[in-house]
Amino acid sequence: MLQKQADTIRFLCADMVQQANSGHPGAPMGLADIVTVLSSHLKHNPKNPKWLNRDRLVFSGGHASSLIYAFLHLSGYDISLDDLKNFRQLDSITPGHPEYGIVPGVEVTTGPLGQGIANAVGFAMAEKLAQNMLNDAQTTLLDHKVYALCGDGDLEEGISYEACALAGHLGLDNLVMIYDCNAITIEGSTDLAWSEDVKLRFEAQGWQVARIDGNHFEEINEALENAKKQTKPYLIIAHTVIAKGACEMEGSHNAHGAPLGEAIIKEAKIKAGFDPEKSFWIDEDVKARFGCAIEKGDLAEAAWNQTLLNASDEQKTLLQNLQNPDISKIQWPTFEDGSEIATRDSNGKILNAIAQTLPGFIGGSADLAPSNKSELKDMGCFPKGRNIHFGIREHSMAAISNALSLYGLFMPFSATFFIFSDYLKPAARLSALMEIQNFFVWTHDSIGVGEDGPTHQPIEQLSQFRALPNFYVFRPADASENVACWKMALAMKHSPSAFVLSRQKLTTLKAGKVDFGSVEQGGYLVRKRDNAVVTIMASGSELMPALQAGCQLESVGINANIVSVPCFDIFCEQDKEYINQVVDPATKVLAVEAARGLEWYRFADEVLGMERFGASAPAGQLFEKFNITTKGIKAKVFEMFDRDYEESEPKGCKLSN
Known part of the structure; x- marks a missing residue:
């Protein structure tokens, strides 16, 4: 039965790409066996994609979107067969790369390779912090896993090094990453440009690593069972065949990013015992087997709801405050007229005022907290506290923060020098595309940086981020405007904001003479x-x-x-x-x-x-x-x-x- 389920996924993906005359059939067909087995391990509820204690499943290789949509449809999410047939078409809910907020069940928008790996690390970090805040000796409210599917290209990207090194350092034992090792890139074999030992790399970063045949059901299942027992983040290196089942196209780089062709698809269906004349076909027994996810999910969520009912009043109150932050209660700092204070310094006071009121307000810096003035005073360090030490990893910091925002309990900020916003631009762009609330603190905003020179003086960055749709750049003129800007940003629930702040002291304008309310x-x-x-x-x-x-x-x-x-x-x-x-x-x-x-x-x-x-x-x-x-x-x-x-x-x- 597993083989039939996997082949059904394969041919749905091949049919989607063929009908669209566009897409990537190779990776989905190679991963079909893994996703079939993984479906029986996942804790999720297709009827409630936002259930807090669900397992998170991240597809870092977003080009394999046909696989995502086929899996979600078969599992019972609100994605119809017609939606699969409209793959990559205008105004469909099945776009070429998965988009958060458009496709039910898609946890995060993954476009550029490597982003999803950092997102998965962010989800795992969010759960660890939430566990320390919400779980107690009597009641466990959060105990899910975070799964990520990635490929060779994801691991070649620098962001994956940043994120995985941090995950290993933090010992994120709730994180399971499945590496689709098919050794194929667009140009040919991966050995054209890549020859490192991935197993040794991840072991050096503090991960537990398994190596399996990714097209062998028993090996896949055994690895996933072992993943539940790990005390470290767990990498499963799954050796697969790209375009598995596609006859002469198996193992070919030509299967990566183009339709297979009607003749090859029909030949593959005949070989697998499927009717070659039927497209988008799902047998009833396959529907029933995948459809079990609905009943299992309902039961799992019902059991969790009962656990929540039995939780302490303190747990319930904190959960309520995390899910529904009340920004009206923030005690904002005030600044004396004519006082001299850099906006990075006033911003530090503002961050702490927000954190004092909102328990879900968390964040950190890329090793620049003393310069960014971004430390949350007396609030401890992750995973038991709310200050996150990202290390010098700007790109993964921003992508991790995207996931912290999407987790459902937190309002994250991240901080660095404005010039280093260049290193995190792809993740900032995705935050705007996903319409999520994420706060970027960028200090040392201009030639006011001074002696560090032109390498550290941002010149073109303001224009770049102002050109980004649904992204709001605040550059306050003084401490009081800074407060007004934060009030505005906190009220914008569906947009990220950036605060571009001075190193040098600025004069606080007379609040009684200037209408700071007009900042809105x-x-x-x-x-x-x-x-x-x-x-x-x-x-x-x-x-x-x-x-x-x-x-x-x-x-x-x-x-x-x-x-x-x-x-x-x-x-x-x-x-x-x-x-x-x-x-x-x-x-x-x-x-x-x-x-x-x-x-x-x-x-x-x-x-x-x-x-x-x-x-x-x-x-x-x-x-x-x-x-x-x-x-x-x-x-x-x-x-x-x-x-x-x-x-x-x-x-x-x-x-x-």
Whole structure:
């Protein structure tokens, strides 16, 4: 019966790819035996894909999506046979790579190879923390496994090294990774570019490793049974044949990413005893065998619900607070008018205020917590505490945080220098695509980094992340704006947010004079003047010199409105009426930012920003060198009005709306 089940999966996958005339039949056919056996080990409920104590199953090789959809359909998830027939078609729920939130039962969006491995590590970490928070000697609320399927390509990617090394270091015995070792890549055999001993690599990282024939049912089952007894993360190296069952295409790299062809599929079906004229065929006995997952899942969840009823009041209350965080109870820090504080420092106080109220607010840094100011004070270290030491692993840190967010109990943040956001961009992009709440803390935001030089001074990154759909970049001008930005980000449940923060101290503006509530519009007037002829827009550390320039320009007859734009993305979403209130169309517009700033031309006539990389010198000297100063702003405004520059000093300037 197992063979018939596996062959049914194989031919469903082959038929899906053939009908779509696009896709990857090789890996799904090679993995069909493993998924068939794994289906009997999984604890899940197809009728409730969000059950908290379910096993998580991550397909890191997302190109094998036909296998995922076939398995989910057969198991009883809300994916119909027609959905399988619409594989890779417009508006279907069976896209070319699995997408979280579209396909019931898909735990995470895995596109670029290696992401799913780090996601699986994140799910396993989430469970370990949740177990320490929720389980007690009398009642075990969480005891599931995390399974991941990966391939040669996943393990070649650097993110897999980062994530698996951390998993081994943490001893994540709830993590089981099945490596589809078919030794095939798009270009041919893996030995064209890869020859390492994967078993030794993982043993060196602290994993238990088994090696099996991945197309032998008994060996697969034995390995999965052993996985339940491990005290370390467990890797099963499963040697498989790509396109297993596809006759002359077996073992060929040509089977990786193209339809097999009708003739080969029919020949394969005849060899397996299937009707060659029937596509998308599932015999009743196969339906019944896979369909057992529904009854087993209902029973498992019902038993868990009873366990939850018997839990202590403390467990129930904590679980409720984790699942339904109340952001209205946060006691936000306040900052004295005129005080000097870097936004990375004010952000540290904000993180701790949030954590004091929300037990699910967790996070850590890529070995930069003292510089990022991201430590949660007196809250311990993972797995028993809420501070996570990711090590110098930016890419896996972000992908792990995606999984922490998706687990269902936590609100994660991760921190590093803004320049290193380049290393984690693929995971940040997937957080936006999945529409999940994930917080990125990026300090040392500009040439203000200073002496570390151009390698560490982010120039183009603001533009890059502002271009990312459903991703909100906050660059607060001071400590009070920082608070307002966090209030906004916490309220956005379906979008990730980034906080781009200064190393250098910034002056706290007068809260009574500035409408910080307008942060929710992304940009607002900090200073408005009658008969204004120029509007100066700025964010972050550039707002104060813009304000000073506005004061000094007024003394020479140039009235300037000053606009703070803590979130460019949100400001772009406002209606035309509001934007015209803030950016008067009758004025010339100058945008000022210590970055490339090309996106500002959406509103601005001129941009005073970075035209080249930075340099190594004290921060103040760098701002002078690149003219991003009060004097530089004034000079640019004079140039916009074809006036010769003239020095001026402010006389009794006040910050008022």
